[in-house]
Amino acid sequence: MTLEGIKALSDRYVMNTYGRLPVAFVRGEGAYLWDTEGKRYLDFLCGIAVTVLGHCHPKVSEAIAQQARTLMHTSNLYYIAPQAELAQKLADCSVFDRVFFCNSGAEANEAALKLARRYGHEFLDGRYEIITMENSFHGRTLATLTATGQTKYQKGFAPLLEGFKYVPFNDLEAVRAAITEETCAILVEPIQGEGGVNLPADDYLPGLRQLCHEQGLLLIVDEVQTGLGRTGKMFAYQHSDIRPDIMTLAKGLGNGFPIGAMLATEEVARGFEPGTHASTFGGNFTACTAALAVLEVIAEENLVENAAQVGAYFRERLNRLQAKHENIVDVRGKGVMNAIQLSAPQARAVQDACRERGLIVNAIGDHIVRFHPPLNVQREQVDEAVSILDAALAEQTGK
Ligand SMILES: Cc1ncc(COP(=O)(O)O)c(C=O)c1O
Known part of the structure; x- marks a missing residue:
């Protein structure tokens, strides 16, 4: 189904309780998602802190499939x-x-x-x-x-x-x-x-x-x-x-x-x-x-430790981003639960600009952008996310 087709059906038949963003994902693997157009996204939201192991971890998928057959x-x-x-x-x-x-x-x-x-x-x-x-x-x-x-x-x-x-x-x-x-x-x-x-x-x-x-x-x-x-x-x-x-x-x-x-x-x-x-x-x-x-x-896979370590690295990278972008007024979080606070009401614009560039993050209200990557996120993926975020923030300020 195309995005337009899915959207038309949803808008017609699904109870109107969600303001949805214009994307429909069709596949996921690890920290990545793919949409109906085949575009790949780095997922730093994980279905709002749900897919802690990334999408479709083979061990979990296999366990579910086997149990479903039994x-x-x-x-x-x-x-x-x-x-x-x-x-x-x-x-x-x-x-x-x-x-x-x-x-x-x-x-x-x-x-x-x-x-x-x-x-x-x-x-x-x-x-x-x-x-x-x-x-x-x-x-x-x-x-x-x-x-x-x-x-x-x-x-x-x-x-x-x-x-x-x-x-x-x-x-x-x-x-x-x-x-x-x-x-x-x-x-x-x-x-x-x-x-x-x-x-x-x-x-x-x-x-x-x-x-x-x-x-x-x-x-x-x-x-x-x-x-x-x-x-x-x-x-x-x-x-x-x-x-x-x-x-x-x-x-x-x-x-x-x-x-x-x-x-x-x-x-x-x-x-x-x-x-x-x-x-x-x-x-x-x-x-x-x-x-x-x-x-x-x-x-x-020692993932609690990975979340602590790579999460700290992520905050370090966000702090460096704050030194560059004065519209970031706070960086906070623990492990892989993190957020930046913006001085201007640009959180949604940043969220959308990130998505355009292939990164899924989440705006909370007007000023906060939240990140929930999987526990097994890698430093290279943090680097990839930070560079997209950097560009999305620069777009807001024209810097
Ligand atoms: C701290 C906390 N408690 C409860 C809930 C509600 O969970 P659910 O949406 O699964 O009912 C949420 C959802 O975001 C949450 O963040």
């Missing part, structure tokens, strides 16, 4: 071997003991919110209120939309859920002041993703942990975007040496196969019992087999 789905009425194995592997590489599987980031957060509320109901004298951060993003279901501290996503969906409070990100005193006798949990992204790649101060997550400890609250980390090696650690909370009570994952877990997970400590997992939460598709054979292959490849 058994795809039975339901959680029965035991599921790859689900049990995946839960064990996730527990082994984190501080958590138990896992609930679902199909997306929003569902993982929905499960976390429900677990926190039910734990509050059962073990914290009925506390139910949850504190979240301004500028956060947690998903589009009604509960996760309510948890999301950005009014632009909430407009038109009132009444939202009761029992949520918002405080500025990186402000421990604001959190302390917001805690009431009804508070049961604090929900935070270790690095805010959709909010613009906002990093926490060094004492922020340990401070939240300490506050939760003092006040008997649960600390929930939303690692839907930061998890699975993206920040140069397997999970971003590990930069702070803390033990959260609940963590959510999705995006990179299946390298493109839809799967989400909500992990909790043994203590907090007591909040759920049979019948309290469920998902028909959650943790089925195919999804868990894909995720097991992802974890295997991350370990075998």
Whole structure:
């Protein structure tokens, strides 16, 4: 199908919820994508932090194909071997003991919110209120939309859920002041993703942990975007040496196969019992087999370390670009989760100019350009991306 054909069908039949860019990809391999015209792109977005191993990693594709030929789905009425194995592997590489599987980031957060509320109901004298951060993003279901501290996503969906409070990100005193006798949990992204790649101060997550400890609250980390090696650690909370009570994952877990997970400590997992939460598709054979292959490849190919090293090199190159382009006012990130902030509202223009030149990046609002290359990105690919970005930025300023 041509781009025009795909566009015409989409515009006519697909629900009108996305503002789409004028391109349709038809094939992917590693860090590269090809469109309907056969044009090649270096992908520094990875489906918004999803294809952590690059596109169509042979081990993952083969594992999915083989499982699809054997058994795809039975339901959680029965035991599921790859689900049990995946839960064990996730527990082994984190501080958590138990896992609930679902199909997306929003569902993982929905499960976390429900677990926190039910734990509050059962073990914290009925506390139910949850504190979240301004500028956060947690998903589009009604509960996760309510948890999301950005009014632009909430407009038109009132009444939202009761029992949520918002405080500025990186402000421990604001959190302390917001805690009431009804508070049961604090929900935070270790690095805010959709909010613009906002990093926490060094004492922020340990401070939240300490506050939760003092006040008997649960600390929930939303690692839907930061998890699975993206920040140069397997999970971003590990930069702070803390033990959260609940963590959510999705995006990179299946390298493109839809799967989400909500992990909790043994203590907090007591909040759920049979019948309290469920998902028909959650943790089925195919999804868990894909995720097991992802974890295997991350370990075998030492990709968390690669993300840390090549990510640092990328920031170094971006810093050099900042010295050249005065419209870059900030370079920030960790591992392969990075962004530049522009002084003028040119993020979309830069995104489009990069795409014209064969590089996929993502504008967040008017001023931020975000990069999510795969964990196995190579220095030469960073060089290629930076040189395209350099040209795209120069086009904006005429330099
Ligand atoms: C931190 C965070 N949480 C939750 C979500 C929602 O995930 P999904 O779109 O898979 O529902 C996102 C999506 O961007 C995210 O970045």
